[in-house]
Amino acid sequence: MEEYIVVGSGISGSIVARKLAEEKGVKVIVLEKRLHVAGNIFDEYIDGVLVQKYGPHFFLTNEWWIVEYLKRFTKFYEYPAQAISYVDGKYINRPYNFRSLQQILGAENSYCILTKLRNAFGEKRRISLFDLLSNEDDEIKKFGKIMYDNIYSTYVSKQWGLRVEEIDPLIINRAQFVLGYDTQLCELDYQYLPIDGYTKMIQNMLNHENIRLELGVDAVKNIDFDDINKKVCFRGHAVKALVFTGQIDSLFDQCYGILPYRSRIFKLNKFKTSQLPCGVVTYPKNFDYIRQTEYSVFNPKKTNTTVVQSEYSVPLNPNALVGNEPYYPIINPQNNEIFLKYMERSNRYNNLFLCGRLAQFKYLDIDTAIMSAVDTYDKIKNED
Numbered sequence: 001m002e003e004y005i006v007v008g009s010g011i012s013g014s015i016v017a018r019k020l021a022e023e024k025g026v027k028v029i030v031l032e033k034r035l036h037v038a039g040n041i042f043d044e045y046i047d048g049v050l051v052q053k054y055g056p057h058f059f060l061t062n063e064w065w066i067v068e069y070l071k072r073f074t075k076f077y078e079y080p081a082q083a084i085s086y087v088d089g090k091y092i093n094r095p096y097n098f099r100s101l102q103q104i105l106g107a108e109n110s111y112c113i114l115t116k117l118r119n120a121f122g123e124k125r126r127i128s129l130f131d132l133l134s135n136e137d138d139e140i141k142k143f144g145k146i147m148y149d150n151i152y153s154t155y156v157s158k159q160w161g162l163r164v165e166e167i168d169p170l171i172i173n174r175a176q177f178v179l180g181y182d183t184q185l186c187e188l189d190y191q192y193l194p195i196d197g198y199t200k201m202i203q204n205m206l207n208h209e210n211i212r213l214e215l216g217v218d219a220v221k222n223i224d225f226d227d228i229n230k231k232v233c234f235r236g237h238a239v240k241a242l243v244f245t246g247q248i249d250s251l252f253d254q255c256y257g258i259l260p261y262r263s264r265i266f267k268l269n270k271f272k273t274s275q276l277p278c279g280v281v282t283y284p285k286n287f288d289y290i291r292q293t294e295y296s297v298f299n300p301k302k303t304n305t306t307v308v309q310s311e312y313s314v315p316l317n318p319n320a321l322v323g324n325e326p327y328y329p330i331i332n333p334q335n336n337e338i339f340l341k342y343m344e345r346s347n348r349y350n351n352l353f354l355c356g357r358l359a360q361f362k363y364l365d366i367d368t369a370i371m372s373a374v375d376t377y378d379k380i381k382n383e384d
């Protein structure tokens with residue numbers, strides 16, 4: 001009987017499992033309810049094109065040690081994240097910058113506002129929508145309102161089904177306005193994609209003599225709680241450590257309420273010729289889909305087919321055939337309160353470790369998920 005259990009084979013669970021197997025030298029069972037490993041970074045070849053089933057993921061980080069660690073399991077190629085937006089018949093540069101402003105207002109109408117922005121914000125390089133909207137200059141404010149009406153609020157209502165005021169301001173602040181012509185969508189130092197895909201990388205990570213993988217298993221059905229000894233049990237036995245990377249509310253049968261998410265529906269179409277002006281196009285206002293990705297654009301090998309994935313943002317419905325996976329946690333004070341109750345409950349069990357985006361009810365990027373997985377491993381290591 002293995003005494004170390006990891007629930008979930010996404011990047012979080014796989015990192016912890018590998019470290020337990022390799023560095024601690026213990027036997028580990030990894031349980032995965034899907035029929036494949038890699039969680040949301042799962043990718044597969046379709047007509048020679050590497051397609052990410054659950055939406056495009058770019059590996060972006062400032063932490064070289066994370067790159068070094070992953071390089072043991074994959075080769076990377078450099079790919080600076082890129083995207084553009086489509087608004088009312090025009091393609092608009094991203095990040096939203098002075099060029100986007102000219103595309104929106106027209107070159108002839110932009111001179112005065114460009115000068116005002118330079119004067120108002122001086123040396124600053126990036127500002128938020130709120131900085132534009134709250135500026136004392138009427139023209140800057142008016143431009144902020146145009147961005148708000150045509151890009152931000154329409155995007156928020158498509159993505160979340162909510163008004164901007166109902167959203168955590170941190171989420172809005174993720175889309176910055178660049179004061180200049182900087183075209184870097186993201187300012188992080190290392191921007192890569194794995195040459196043979198994320199799935200291969202995760203398979204290599206889990207390929208260790210101490211790791212046993214069980215696919216198609218809902219771990220929750222195998223877990224129960226020993227409240228007297230303060231232990232979580234797996235298949236009737238108390239284990240040394242159980243690392244849980246699934247939805248925290250599902251672990252406790254949603255006893256304090258449901259933690260809500262937005263989901264996505266993905267549709268694929270194949271073409272013979274290139275379709276989009278950039279690998280990723282976002283649609284904050286027009287059409288039903290919110291984003292399209294043409295995977296052949298960042299495929300390391302040339303192919304005769306191009307694959308376009310269209311993403312539709314929908315409310316999560318666990319019982320539906322599509323739109324049944326939790327993607328974006330709906331974070332607000334009420335849901336945070338529910339989350340805290342689950343956290344308190346989890347803290348009762350000294351062999352239970354919560355890790356990853358679903359267990360922490362947080363939006364985590366790949367690199368932050370890895371950092372948190374390494375922290376989790378360090379905690380388990382220090383328990384003995």
Ligand SMILES: Cc1cc2nc3c(=O)[nH]c(=O)nc-3n(C[C@H](O)[C@H](O)[C@H](O)COP(=O)(O)OP(=O)(O)OC[C@H]3O[C@@H](n4cnc5c(N)ncnc54)[C@H](O)[C@@H]3O)c2cc1C
Binds near residue numbers: 011
């Ligand atoms: C649409 C989208 C695009 C994104 N793009 C980027 C990007 O470009 N760059 C970036 O850095 N990050 C991106 N992210 C974030 C990235 O997806 C996460 O950081 C990463 O997937 C987190 O990994 P994880 O292992 O914590 O969770 P997951 O990948 O969700 O893995 C959890 C695993 O646990 C399994 N599981 C759950 N419950 C159970 C159970 N009861 N029993 C057994 N198994 C279970 C699930 O099936 C899943 O395989 C994006 C996220 C989304 C939603």
